Amino acid sequence: MFSRSGKNVAAGTYEMIVVDNQSEDGTRAWLKEQPDMKCVFNEENRGFPAACNQGAAIAEAGNDILLLNNDTIVCKNSIYNMQRALTEEKTGAVGACSNSVGARQRIDESFQTIEEYIQYAEQNNAYDPFRHQKRLQLIGFALLIKRNLWDDIGGLDEVYGLGNFEDDDICLNILKRGYDFFASTK
Structure with a gap:
């Protein structure tokens, strides 16, 4: 969830691309009204890997790729x-x-409301390289990948259909190329 006011992600610091896999709940109409998004409207649900590849294909050259599930709440400083x-x-x-x-x-941690979650994030979401831990795998709900690696690997493998294990696969490909990955401990 991105703040429309730029509160959580500074305006002009990102390129937002949404790939809609045939939503039927009014999402398409809402997306068509958003002036700051590039949108792709699929006529069938092609799955998460294919949708990510479609979005990355129209991203501006040089931009790193952030895979973000549609139910992920992006809090202040997260992407930064x-x-x-x-x-x-x-x-x-x-x-x-x-x-x-x-x-x-x-x-x-557990939260009763989104506001509690946001407050927790504001208190804990400060950059600290000592809180980053090397991982052997990352889950792709919010996964930032260097663009040169994304391009070299060829994106997500669409053999995984609607989705599951495509994040494991790309992590393995990143490791094979001699790179590490990290996740925060908080």
Whole structure:
């Protein structure tokens, strides 16, 4: 969820591309009214990997690729902190943490409201390289990948259909190329 006012992500610092996989809940109409988004409207649900590849294909050259699930809440400084972590030469990708994800990117916090979650993020979402831990795998709900690696790998493998394990696959390809990836501990 991006703030329309630029509160959570500074206006002009990102390119937002949305690939709609045949929504039927009014999302398409809403997207068509958004002047600051590039949109692709699929006539069938092509799945997460294909949609990510479609979006990356129309992204401006040189922009790193942020894969972001449609139910992810992006809090203040989140993307900025991920971008800072990605500047390390041998870092190929950076993942976010959440209380609603498995594996080692999960934080053990619970929230009753979105406001509580946002308040927690504001208190804890400060850049600190000592809170980044090297990972062997990242979950693709919020995954920032260096553009040169994305291009070299060829994006997500669409053999995974609607989605599952395409993030494992791209992480393996990043490791094979000699790069590391990190996720925050908070």
